[in-house]
Ligand SMILES: O=P(O)(O)O[C@@H]1C[C@H](O)[C@@H](CO)O1
């Protein structure tokens with residue numbers, strides 16, 4: 001697929017995609033779930049499914065990464081109308097941040113109010129273990145700090161204000177509810193709360209970069225999520241985010257460990273069940 005690094009969208013594109021979907025679904029979702037690498041099986045558990053390959057939806061981008069299917073799945077999770085993205089778009093694929101976040105504005109126009117976003121991430125925090133689930137309490141955006149903010153460019157007031165505040169990007173009430181769910185499920189041993197750092201990828205970080213990210217206060221590092229969260233907050237969606245720690249980053253020149261995508265996918269599969277249970281409970285307990 002050609003690199004679309006410059007691609008941007010206008011209101012009519014989002015609206016056409018949303019209207020097309022509204023014509024094809026029975027019930028509007030209130031909750032959208034973005035399934036990170038290997039976490040796609042969650043979408044398969046939805047009841048009363050209606051599935052749309054991305055290529056069937058007007059203006060929808062295409063997914064190019066292994067472990068990401070490329071379908072929107074509408075249906076019921078714990079009785080609630082949801083839409084799942086089975087496969088997301090990453091900046092490192094060559095997509096513009098406008099493409100990466102295209103689905104979020106479509107969800108907003110569908111009437112979605114809550115975004116649940118998941119990802120695979122490398123653990124920076126010394127106390128984290130592979131397989132831990134980190135509830136995201138805040139983020140650091142390396143691309144954003146360097147000027148690659150998805151809200152850069154003309155602001156469309158129909159979505160939100162020019163200068164959105166993001167000190168409350170990750171909803172505290174949703175996080176507390178998720179903690180209760182984790183407690184009920186007996187998961188507290190592997191639940192963490194921390195700061196996600198987004199890097200551009202696709203190369204994994206050097207040892208010096210990992211040491212720098214740790215020093216900056218990041219607990220986990222990945223290549224997604226932040227752009228989607230910023231665009232979601234801009235248009236007023238409440239956000240709950242979690243990272244599955246799929247590997248420990250390398251911070252020593254003596255280490256023989258090497259980050260690789262196969263390990264990321266394998267660990268995702270190991271924890272897929274627990275993640276599904278957690279998100280299913282969380283959705284069930286949302287008001
Ligand atoms: O969509 P996510 O963020 O889960 O994708 C994973 C994590 C990194 O972004 C990338 C490389 O492992 O795949």
Ligand code: HPA
Pocket residue numbers: 120121122123199204205221222223246247248249259264
């Ligand atoms: O170590 C990592 N670095 C960046 N992204 C990642 N996604 C999973 N693991 C990693």
